[in-house]
Amino acid sequence: MVRLQNDGELAGGPGKDLGFSAQTRKEGTVKSTVKVTALERVRAPLLAVVLGETPHKKIPESLAGLDSLLEGELSRIIDSGDFSGKVEQMALLYPKTGPKRLLLVGAGKAEEMSRAALRRCAAVVARKALSLNASSAAFHVAGGAGGGVSPKEMGQVITEGAAQGAWTFKEFQAQEEKQVPLSSIEIIVEKTLRSEVEKGRKAGSAIAAGQELARSLQAKPGNFCTPTYLAKVARKLAKDHGLTATVFGPAQIKKLGMGALEAVAAGSEQEARFIVLEYKGAGNAQPICFVGKGITFDSGGISIKPAASMENMKYDMSGAASVLGLFETLGRMKPKANVVGLVPTTENLPSGSAVKPGDIIRSHLGKHIEIINTDAEGRLILCDALSYARRFKPACVIDVATLTGAVVVGLGNHAIGLLGNDDSLIEEVRWAGDLAGERCWPLPLWAEYREQIKSDVADVKNSGGRAAGTITAGWFLREFVDGFPWAHLDIAGTAYTESDRPDMSKGPTGIGVRLCAQFVLGRLKG
Secondary structure (H helix, E strand, C coil), rough: CEEEEEECCCCCCCCCCCCHHHHHHCCCCCCEEEEEHHHHHHCCCCCCEECCCCCCCCHHHHHHHHHHCCCCHHEEEEEEEECCCCCCCCCECCCCCCCCCCEEECCCCHHCCCCCCCCCCCHHHHHHHHCCCECCCCCCECCCCCCEEEHHHHHHHHHHHHHHHHCCCCCCCCCCCCCCCCCECCCCCCCCHHHHHHHHHHHHHHHHHHHHHHHHHHHHHCCCHHHHHHHHHHHHHHHHHEEEEEEEEEHHHHHHEEEEEHHHHHHCCCCEEEEEEEEEEECCCEEEEEEEEEEEEEECCCCCCCCCCCHHHHHHHHHHHHHHHHHHHHHHHCCCCCEEEEEEEEEEECCCCCCCCCCCCEEECCEEEEECCCCCHHHHHHHHHHHHHHCCCCCCCEEEECCCCHHHHHCCCCCCCEEEEEEHHHHHHHHHHHCCCCEECCCCHHHHHHHHHCCCCEEEECCCCCCCHHHHHHHHHHHCCCCHHHHHHCCCCCCCCCCECCCCCEEEECCCCCHHHHHHHHHHHC
């Protein structure tokens, strides 16, 4: 169900293509299947075999038929030590019959195999398939996953990883490279494992689709991916999956008293939107609420950013992308949970009408905020959303935001900054991040840090200075959390990559989708 509660649509950029074709919506970028067959009978353009370290230089029994097909070449390459199964070691062979190519991928010690390691192997294989122009691939884990990874988990992470590695973004390239996309992957398993692997594959496919949507939204530039455009995406999600979408425009935002969101939007000709998505799969149960920061372009406002790399500020809506991607996943999985998504979205630009340093604004909660730095705008739109979340009486609230550059200084590009007001929730989120391969590291919200955001003229100021910038930003958000457990994910260091990786192409990562989906699934298990 879609509710329209705005002043009519503002023409906000081209906005014609919502970034996913009907076929993509149905199957996802990489169609996955589970198959029971002998490896020597596989006829795929690429057969990838994940193989752990072989200290005794003997191939697993499941590879005997394949070794025979290759006239003992597998045994010879392992016996010679040229391939030992170390992490991400690869060897490419060209059989005379059977699969066109055979790729051996090292997985390290079997007992150390993890969900993250297996997911990464699948992503690396997918990237290799792209480089080889292989339109399809088969994937087999020799000897089973090991390391405590269940067959169901194996099916999930292989599917997630393959989609991650295969994703590319060519929408705005008229002269596309002649690269054959990886369109399908078969997971080759023993008959006894098929049922459980298939369950995991279905979950992984839904999660991968959500992450692909998030990455597609992140990749679009600010003149295409406007607040209006994100609202259209939300409405399409609602229509496709039977969700409830409510979109508020400027008049309703003002009526709601969202003065902080209004203030950030004041410098832009693009109208702000406040998006509410509701997935109902558990009757009257308290919902889990996710809030995504949706700054579709961040110039810094009057406190303007340096010009260098400012083009990357299109990624400042990555939190919003992850929340929208989560609802794509929920719509496909249909879990027995209630989930609410809140996306405040606007641009942050300088103009004669823009909010200024020294201004005082009134938030949705009623607290007055002194503006110290207009480039600390994400926390302003989030604070109104966090206050609005109270009406849902949520079981917990998790916000996802590219909030501070300081988190990159503290954690680099390898971990999400995690803060909150509830220790058990923080641990639950950290656990979900570990399983999802989107690791978090907790930072303290000690009372001493609150001193840095005290204002002489208002209830609070929006910046505590350079020292402990991620923590003081978290403290600011905490000021607007009232009556529910809350966790904050600062994804500023992990939302995109500036170079190609073995498991992922340069650009958006879609981070947050897997973590949030895993959190919801974890809650179902109790």
